[in-house]
Amino acid sequence: xxxxxxxxxxxxxxxxxxxxxxxxxxxxxxxxxxxxxxxxxxxxxxxxxxxxxxxxxxxxxxxxxxxxxxxxxxxxxxxxxxxxxxxxxxxxxxxxxxxxxxxxxxxxxxxxxxxxxxxxxxxxxxxxxxxxxxxxxxxxxxxxxxxxxxxxxxxxxxxxxxxxxxxxxxxxxxxxxxxxxxxxxxxxxxxxxxxxxxxxxxxxxxxxxxxxxxxxxxxxxxxxxxxxxxxxxxxxxxxxxxxxxxxxxxxxxxxxxxxxxxxxxxxxxxxxxxxxxxxxxxxxxxxxxxxxxxxxxxxxxxxxxxxxxxxxxxxxxxxxxxxxxxxxxxxxxxxxxxxxxxxxxxxxxxxxxxxxxxxxxxxxxxxxxxxxxxxxxxxxxxxxxxxxxxxxxxxxxxx
Ligand SMILES: *Cc1c(COP(=O)(O)O)cnc(C)c1O
Numbered sequence: 001x002x003x004x005x006x007x008x009x010x011x012x013x014x015x016x017x018x019x020x021x022x023x024x025x026x027x028x029x030x031x032x033x034x035x036x037x038x039x040x041x042x043x044x045x046x047x048x049x050x051x052x053x054x055x056x057x058x059x060x061x062x063x064x065x066x067x068x069x070x071x072x073x074x075x076x077x078x079x080x081x082x083x084x085x086x087x088x089x090x091x092x093x094x095x096x097x098x099x100x101x102x103x104x105x106x107x108x109x110x111x112x113x114x115x116x117x118x119x120x121x122x123x124x125x126x127x128x129x130x131x132x133x134x135x136x137x138x139x140x141x142x143x144x145x146x147x148x149x150x151x152x153x154x155x156x157x158x159x160x161x162x163x164x165x166x167x168x169x170x171x172x173x174x175x176x177x178x179x180x181x182x183x184x185x186x187x188x189x190x191x192x193x194x195x196x197x198x199x200x201x202x203x204x205x206x207x208x209x210x211x212x213x214x215x216x217x218x219x220x221x222x223x224x225x226x227x228x229x230x231x232x233x234x235x236x237x238x239x240x241x242x243x244x245x246x247x248x249x250x251x252x253x254x255x256x257x258x259x260x261x262x263x264x265x266x267x268x269x270x271x272x273x274x275x276x277x278x279x280x281x282x283x284x285x286x287x288x289x290x291x292x293x294x295x296x297x298x299x300x301x302x303x304x305x306x307x308x309x310x311x312x313x314x315x316x317x318x319x320x321x322x323x324x325x326x327x328x329x330x331x332x333x334x335x336x337x338x339x340x341x342x343x344x345x346x347x348x349x350x351x352x353x354x355x356x357x358x359x360x361x362x363x364x365x366x367x368x369x370x371x372x373x374x375x376x377x378x379x380x381x382x383x384x385x386x387x388x389x390x391x392x393x394x395x396x397x398x399x
Contacts, residue, residue, distance in 0.1 A: 003036055021355055028055025031375045031382050033361065041355070044374040044386050045363040049194070049226050049338070052253035053298055054375040060256055060294050067290040075281060082289035089296040093235045094248065096264035101284030101292075104261050105225040105251030106140025109188075111263035111278065112221045113144045113162070115247050116186035118272040119219055123185070128163075130183040134170040138195035139188070139223055148188055150196075170199060173208040180212060186219040187212070191237035194226035197369045198333050198340025203241060210243045219246040219269050225261070226338070229253035230299055230376055233309040233336030240335070253376075258291035260284075308376050311383065312336035315372060318387040325391075328398045339372045340365060343398070350397045357396065358389035 006024045024036045031054050033041045046052065053060060067082065074080055087099045102108045113131070120129040133139075135150040146155060147162035155161060164183070169175040170193060187209050193199040213220045222245040227237040229250065234240040236248065246269035251261030265272070282288075299305070312335065319341055323329045331342040343350070346367045354360040365371040374382070 001036075006036065021352065023355065030054045030056065031378050039359060041359045041361050042382065042385055042389065043361040044372055044378075045361045046253075046373055046375045047257065048252065048363065049231060049373040050252045050255075051257055052229055052231070052304065052376040053256045053295065053302075054377045057256065057298070059298055060291065063290050063294040064258070064287070067287050070286070072287040073282065073285045076279060076284065080284075080286040080289070082286045082293055083284040086289040086293035086296065087284075089293060090250070090254075090262060090264065093296065093299075094250075094264050095244065095266070096248065096270070097266040098270040099262050099264050100278065101289065102251070102261040102263065102280060103259050103282050103288075104140070105249065106142040106145040107280070107283070108225065108249035108251050108261040108263045109139045109145040109148065109223060110142055112188060112223070112247050112249055113148065114278060115263070115265060115269050115272045116188070116219055116221060118277060119269065120185035122272065123217070125183070125185060128183060129185045130164045130166055130179075130181065132166050132168050132176055132179050132184060132187045134189045134193070135167045136170060136193060136196035136199075137188075137190060137223075138193075139190075140225075170196070171202050171205045173205055173212075176209055176212065180216070184216060184218050186221055188221040188223065190223045190225075190227060191241075192227035192232060192335060192338055194338070194371070194373075195365055197342070197365050198338060198371055200232075200237070200333070200335050201241070206238070206241050206243045213246075221245060221269075222248045224248050225251045226373070227335075229295075230304045230308050231336055231338045231373065233305065233312050235299070235305055237335070254295060255288055255291045256295050258288050260288035260292050262292075302377070304376050308336045311376075311378055311380070312339070314380050315339060315374075315383050318383050319372070322387065322391060322394070326394055326398075328394065334372070337372070337374055337376055337378070341370045341372070343368045343370070345398055350393055353397045354389060354393040358393050360386060360389040360393070362390070 025033050026036045027034050133148040137150045139145040139148040150167045166179045224236045247265035249263050323332050328344050330344050333340045347364050351362050354362050
């Protein structure tokens with residue numbers, strides 16, 4: 001069938017909440033995607049930081065196929081071995097004490113929110129307690145996670161939201177202190193803001209918020225959905241700081257394309273919820289957990305974190321060369337393989353040109369930032385090729 005026919009059928013059928021690019025993808029291999037016309041694309045978006053191990057990973061496919069033949073789902077009324085394996089591995093790499101598997105990132109954030117509320121309730125705080133979140137954050141689309149997302153554009157049409165959320169300026173400790181009161185029960189933030197434009201938390205900020213939480217017996221909740229799973233050059237981005245959260249969320253790259261997330265907690269946060277407080281039908285089923293478990297094994301076997309540090313440094317150098325060369329590039333930020341280039345102009349036309357003309361998949365974060373979140377298994381030659389196609393697109397569109 002012709003590409004245009006697929007697109008027309010999709011637009012006819014799907015609820016209209018996305019403006020999609022006119023490409024229909026068919027299959028993937030490594031760091032490349034192929035469309036229904038057989039054209040090859042170099043992917044520096046990884047399905048929005050999901051495909052850490054790239055496309056078509058043989059070991060992962062084999063583990064998933066094996067599980068399909070055995071058992072896909074049983075509900076959480078029973079135990080299953082892939083969930084036990086995946087859970088233990090996740091606790092080991094995170095240093096947390098308890099895990100709950102979810103179906104998505106937004107549900108993992110809902111879990112963090114419920115931990116904060118349950119903790120405040122147990123402490124006997126009045127129900128008007130408050131949670132401090134960050135401006136320009138992104139935590140998901142469900143009502144709780146949306147309430148924590150510091151973006152008026154996303155929030156406004158869906159008000160009223162969860163009450164008691166106050167927004168501080170990211171990396172501005174004074175702004176957190178200014179919002180603090182005896183009602184504050186938790187602080188939530190991304191360790192590296194993703195959607196908001198690739199802003200890593202500073203050492204002083206994260207340490208300062210941790211100290212405030214300790215001083216006032218509040219919980220520090222870190223959203224590692226985008227920056228976690230090796231992407232920052234640490235298994236979880238907070239591990240690059242001298243700070244440990246009370247609870248954290250994971251998703252995106254955890255299942256390498258299989259929808260699975262988790263929230264993890266330790267100490268008092270790990271004990272906050274009790275039987276009956278939370279649950280899920282699909283969450284942690286054997287099929288998704290065999291994927292998460294295998295992904296965690298492969299991260300270790302393939303030494304993904306070390307690879308990210310090496311390739312992250314290489315990507316940094318290549319992007320810096322572009323910053324030197326082109327006046328339309330205003331700033332370069334990030335860590336490991338989560339980097340952002342800020343342009344002086346809107347990047348929409350550039351992203352479209354790169355995709356359609358150069359067959360390079362890039363994704364934006366906000367109107368004038370390009371976010372580089374490639375598969376973690378990229379090689380130097382892929383970075384070179386990306387830089388070449390990006391430069392060609394910059395010259396075609398913005399100069
Ligand atoms: C993507 C993302 C989410 C939401 O995850 P979904 O799986 O889309 O629900 C939450 N927080 C951060 C930081 C994210 O990047």
